[in-house]
Amino acid sequence: MNTTFVVNNEGIVEFPIVGKKKVDGYNEEELRQIRKKEFDNIYNNPFLYLKVENRRAIVFKGTEGMIIPLNRTPTNIFEVLAKSGGIDRHMKSYDIQLIRGNLKNPDVYKVDLSTLQGIQNSELLVQSNDIIYVQERRRPVFYAMSDVAPIITVPLSIISSITATILVFIAINE
Secondary structure, eight states: OOOOOOOOTTSEEEETTTEEEEOTTOOHHHHHHHHHHHHHTTSSSOOOOOOOOOOEEEEEETTEEEEEEOOSSOEEHHHHHHHTTOOOTTEEEEEEEEEESOTTSOEEEEEOOSSHHHHHTOOOEEOTTOEEEEEEOOOHHHHHHHHHHHHHHHHHHHHHHHHHHHHHHHHHHO
């Protein structure tokens, strides 16, 4: 029997005969051993092949989000952030949050990658369906200038055009 089973958002799969079983939080080998023991009660010497199809993490940087596929081997937070394009100067490298588990009551891990000490203390492995949130730095002057720039540049361009026209007429009349 070669069948694919979908894991729901609560980390539960519905298997034929054995019913609904929680699979979230186990690696592939642990899950295979647990399921084999359950099938031992029903089948004579069962062989169970288990393969996780879509291991991924979600990375949010400010308002931008992306899905990052995870390696089959353990993947740390550095690798996932590197795959997402790294952390640019507009992001808070000192306030990264890894969100794991049920979103109604998640486990939240704070990671500081702004110092060597913080990097040494944060060899955190990313699991499937983890969410990594990198906050954007507050830059009120930058955003204020971005908002004011169109208002300032239009009158300045009109003034510079008028000044250039006047200087051309003065040069012609001399």
